[in-house]
Amino acid sequence: MVRVMSGIQPTGNLHLGNYLGALVNWVRLQDQFEAFFCIVDLHALTQRPKPEALQHAVRELTIGVLASGVDPERATLFVQSHVPEHSELAWILTCLTPLGDLNRMTQFKDKSAQQPDNINAGLFTYPILQTADIALYRAEAVPVGEDQEQHLELARETLRRFNFVYGDTFPEPNTVKSEAPRVLGLDGEFKMSKSRGNEIGLFETEEETWQKLRGAKTDPARLRRSDPGTPEVCNVFRYHGFFTGAEERDRIAAGCRSAQLGCVDCKRALLANMERVKGPIRERAAALRDRPAQVDEILHEGAGKARAAAAATMALVRERVGLVRPR
Ligand code: TYM
Numbered sequence: 583m584v585r586v587m588s589g590i591q592p593t594g595n596l597h598l599g600n601y602l603g604a605l606v607n608w609v610r611l612q613d614q615f616e617a618f619f620c621i622v623d624l625h626a627l628t629q630r631p632k633p634e635a636l637q638h639a640v641r642e643l644t645i646g647v648l649a650s651g652v653d654p655e656r657a658t659l660f661v662q663s664h665v666p667e668h669s670e671l672a673w674i675l676t677c678l679t680p681l682g683d684l685n686r687m688t689q690f691k692d693k694s695a696q697q698p699d700n701i702n703a704g705l706f707t708y709p710i711l712q713t714a715d716i717a718l719y720r721a722e723a724v725p726v727g728e729d730q731e732q733h734l735e736l737a738r739e740t741l742r743r744f745n746f747v748y749g750d751t752f753p754e755p756n757t758v759k760s761e762a763p764r765v766l767g768l769d770g771e772f773k774m775s776k777s778r779g780n781e782i783g784l785f786e787t788e789e790e791t792w793q794k795l796r797g798a799k800t801d802p803a804r805l806r807r808s809d810p811g812t813p814e815v816c817n818v819f820r821y822h823g824f825f826t827g828a829e830e831r832d833r834i835a836a837g838c839r840s841a842q843l844g845c846v847d848c849k850r851a852l853l854a855n856m857e858r859v860k861g862p863i864r865e866r867a868a869a870l871r872d873r874p875a876q877v878d879e880i881l882h883e884g885a886g887k888a889r890a891a892a893a894a895t896m897a898l899v900r901e902r903v904g905l906v907r908p909r
Contacts, residue, residue, distance in 0.1 A: 586615040587721035589622040589662065589712065589830070591670055592639035596646040597781035598852040599774035602762035602824055603727030605824075605874035609651035611725055611758065617657035618888060619647065619720045624669065625711060630703040639706065644877055646784060649866035660884035670709075672714035674903060678743050679710055683736055689729070696777050704854075708880065711739040717744075720893045722753045728763040729773060748769050760825055770799035770817035788857050795853055799847045801895055811838040811845070818849055825855040 586609060590600060608659040609618055621643050628638060640661055654657055662668050684690065684706055693708075694701045712733050716724055724734060734757045764773055764866055767780025774781045782794055801816040803809070811817040813835040822831050834851060837843025870877055 583616045584723065585618065585719050585721040585856055586611045586723040586725065587620070587716050587719045587755075588725050589620040589625070589715050590643060590647070591622050591626050592636065592643045593626050593631065594639070594776035594869075595781075596643065596784040597774055597776060598784065598824075599762075599765040599767075599781065601784050602765050603760055604725055605647065605650045605652070606762075607725035607758055607760045608647070608657070610651060611723065612657040615723060616884075618721065618891070619646070619652055619657055620658050620662050620715055620717065621660070622662045622712075628693070628702060630700055630702075637642050640876075641877065644881060645870045646863075648870055648877070648880070649863045650784070655885065658884050658887045659880060660888040660908060662880055664881070664885035665718075665888045665892050666888045667718055667889070667896045668711065669715050670896060671718055671899060672711040674899065674905075675710050675713055675717070675740055675744070676707055678709075678747065679736075679740055683739065684709065684796055687732060687736070689733065691878075709733040709736050710740070713740050717741055717752050718754045718895050719888075720753055720895060721755050724755045725756050725758040725760070727765075728759065731757055748895060751876060751898060751902055765824075766817050766820070768798040768817075770802075782856075784860060785867060786860070787851065787864070787874065788861070791856065791860070792849075792853055795849045796846075798849065800848075802906045803830045803844065809839055810841045813838050816853060818845070822852055822855070825859060830855075 588604060590604065608617070611617060612619075621640050623640055624634060626639070631639065644659065644661075647659060648654070687709055690706055690708070693705050697705075709814075711734065716737055724730075724737075726734065738754050745751055762859060766777055767770065767774040768780075768782065769780045771822065772778050772780060782791055786794070795818070798818055800818050801811045801813070803815075804811040817840070819838070822834060826834070830851070834843060834848055838848060848882065
């Protein structure tokens with residue numbers, strides 16, 4: 583069976599970009615493929631989180647992924663550091679990766695700008711660990727948002743190089759994008775992200791979401807309520823595309839163009855439709871928070887299954903690379 587693999591960092595709270603850009607596809611693909619989904623705590627170390635904060639974030643993210651619909655009966659959900667082979671394979675791949683390839687990574691440049699006091703080597707080699715995550719499960723499909731495309735290209739090149747040097751071992755992983763590969767933040771300008779603080783959190787209450795939506799950028803040319811708007815350039819209208827049915831969306835667009843509908847009304851309608859998705863997720867998350875032992879058990883089982891798959895790949899890799907006992 584074809585394998586799918588993806589990861590998500592336990593840094594801050596899940597937001598609609600993560601949900602629409604990646605998690606909806608995790609849920610969809612778990613029925614069609616053998617799925618491995620990973621909470622990448624080793625990647626999060628590049629931001630030097632406090633130990634207790636990291637532990638808490640891993641638990642909350644696990645809850646968020648489960649509440650979004652990932653089913654541990656159908657997919658293997660686990661924590662990266664529970665499977666030591668991730669680090670081992672990352673080192674082997676590090677020795678195959680030219681510095682020039684890493685130098686091209688735009689995320690390294692972005693992250694370095696965001697944390698100028700902590701530009702550590704892990705930030706630089708980050709995409710190699712990501713390649714190891716994928717390769718360890720010999721995955722062929724990787725559901726991610728557009729911001730990960732460059733890392734996936736590097737993964738493909740690195741694995742091609744491995745196959746060339748050591749013989750055919752890994753399949754080439756394809757990116758699987760959702761219908762929302764790049765969700766913009768409330769500023770309507772930059773990608774939604776925790777580090778920019780322009781996000782709508784998946785767990786936020788309706789009231790918290792409203793406080794944020796109220797200030798969200800709309801059509802920049804619509805200065806007064808009486809000005810006709812242009813939905814095509816409005817980021818809030820774009821959000822409607824993810825949450826609102828076609829008929830209601832057409833009505834909203836017509837109302838906006840004729841200035842019969844104001845931006846506040848448009849945002850209210852969006853809030854109601856968002857809540858239909860977010861409300862049940864919040865409820866499932868609350869129920870899981872009340873059952874910590876169940877969450878621990880899911881991760882424990884997930885680690886066991888992931889380790890078995892990882893061990894099989896690493897036995898082959900060690901053999902190919904020559905990391906075996908001398909005869
Ligand atoms: P991370 O934790 O930053 O994001 C998790 C997933 O959410 C997607 N995403 C978005 N999609 C659309 N619009 C947005 N505004 C948006 N913001 C985030 C990301 O593309 C990602 O799919 N390096 C990865 C984690 C990782 C990984 C892997 C992914 C580690 N190992 C192996 C795939 C395979 C990351 O930092 O994602």
